[in-house]
Amino acid sequence: MAGGTSGTAPRPPRDPEHTITPAAGDAVTLRGVTKAFPLAEGRMLQALAVEHLAVPVASRTVVRGRSGSGKTTLLNLIAGVSTPTGGSIVVGGTEITALPEPARDRFRAAQIGYVFQAFNLLPAFSALENVMLAMTFARVVPRGRQRARARELLGRLGLGARLAHKPAQLSRGEQQRVAIARALANDPPLILADEPCASLDAETAREVLAVFLEVCRQEARTLLIVSHDDAVLAEGDRLLDMAELNAPAGGA
Numbered sequence: 367m368a369g370g371t372s373g374t375a376p377r378p379p380r381d382p383e384h385t386i387t388p389a390a391g392d393a394v395t396l397r398g399v400t401k402a403f404p405l406a407e408g409r410m411l412q413a414l415a416v417e418h419l420a421v422p423v424a425s426r427t428v429v430r431g432r433s434g435s436g437k438t439t440l441l442n443l444i445a446g447v448s449t450p451t452g453g454s455i456v457v458g459g460t461e462i463t464a465l466p467e468p469a470r471d472r473f474r475a476a477q478i479g480y481v482f483q484a485f486n487l488l489p490a491f492s493a494l495e496n497v498m499l500a501m502t503f504a505r506v507v508p509r510g511r512q513r514a515r516a517r518e519l520l521g522r523l524g525l526g527a528r529l530a531h532k533p534a535q536l537s538r539g540e541q542q543r544v545a546i547a548r549a550l551a552n553d554p555p556l557i558l559a560d561e562p563c564a565s566l567d568a569e570t571a572r573e574v575l576a577v578f579l580e581v582c583r584q585e586a587r588t589l590l591i592v593s594h595d596d597a598v599l600a601e602g603d604r605l606l607d608m609a610e611l612n613a614p615a616g617g618a
């Protein structure tokens with residue numbers, strides 16, 4: 367990417383007892399990761415089997431794949447939102463599968479910005495509060511700066527006039543941009559985004575992508591995006607295909 371990689375390494379993790387040496391230059395490493403979901407009558411659905419995946423620090427990696435190919439399952443595992451059935455997931459030098467749930471939640475809050483496919487905004491809170499709450503929980507941005515930072519990010523994403531709106535009072539595209547502002551709020555080393563432009567028109571998608579890329583360029587942040595969108599695919603410096611990455615989906 368333009369701008370090089372002279373910036374930052376991932377922040378030191380907060381749980382030193384779980385720290386291991388990361389593979390040089392990788393923000394995320396998966397080895398032998400599987401995820402199975404329980405179905406009725408004791409049957410299991412094997413949704414994911416990734417033998418090896420390495421996401422280099424400061425890369426803009428785009429993953430594409432058909433609906434149902436396991437993209438959200440993959441991001442949820444990397445974010446520690448769900449746990450794998452087997453295998454190892456190292457994020458910024460921390461084996462997240464070894465973290466107990468509260469530690470995993472704290473780790474995610476400070477180290478990972480995740481734009482969920484379904485946004486996952488808190489319905490009782492305004493756009494501004496949704497972004498601020500992410501900062502309150504992570505405690506990375508000083509308290510006195512949180513409101514201004516939330517305003518600034520929402521403004522950059524074109525939502526300066528919607529700060530007090532609750533999610534139900536926002537269009538889908540606006541909700542998506544609040545979710546993006548929330549993911550960027552703590553300036554995390556790793557940003558995961560699940561179809562971040564899916565609800566946006568082409569023009570807005572371009573503007574949102576520009577904000578993502580600016581963050582990535584300035585800070586040597588790592589971006590892992592799942593998308594079908596040609597505009598997003600064009601911005602990646604690495605393109606992965608779930609059909610090759612995920613053995614069950616690819617082999618099905």
Ligand SMILES: Nc1ncnc2c1ncn2[C@@H]1O[C@H](COP(=O)(O)OP(=O)(O)OP(=O)(O)O)[C@@H](O)[C@H]1O
Pocket residue numbers: 403404411413431432433434435436437438439440483
């Ligand atoms: N909680 C669950 N219980 C059972 N099956 C699940 C669960 N979550 C996902 N699956 C199944 O796992 C597979 C992968 O789902 P996933 O949501 O990761 O797909 P995706 O690639 O993100 O699809 P899309 O592009 O439609 O968002 C699907 O076949 C889905 O039905």
Ligand SMILES: [Mg+2]
Pocket residue numbers: 437438439483560
């Ligand atoms: Mg999905």
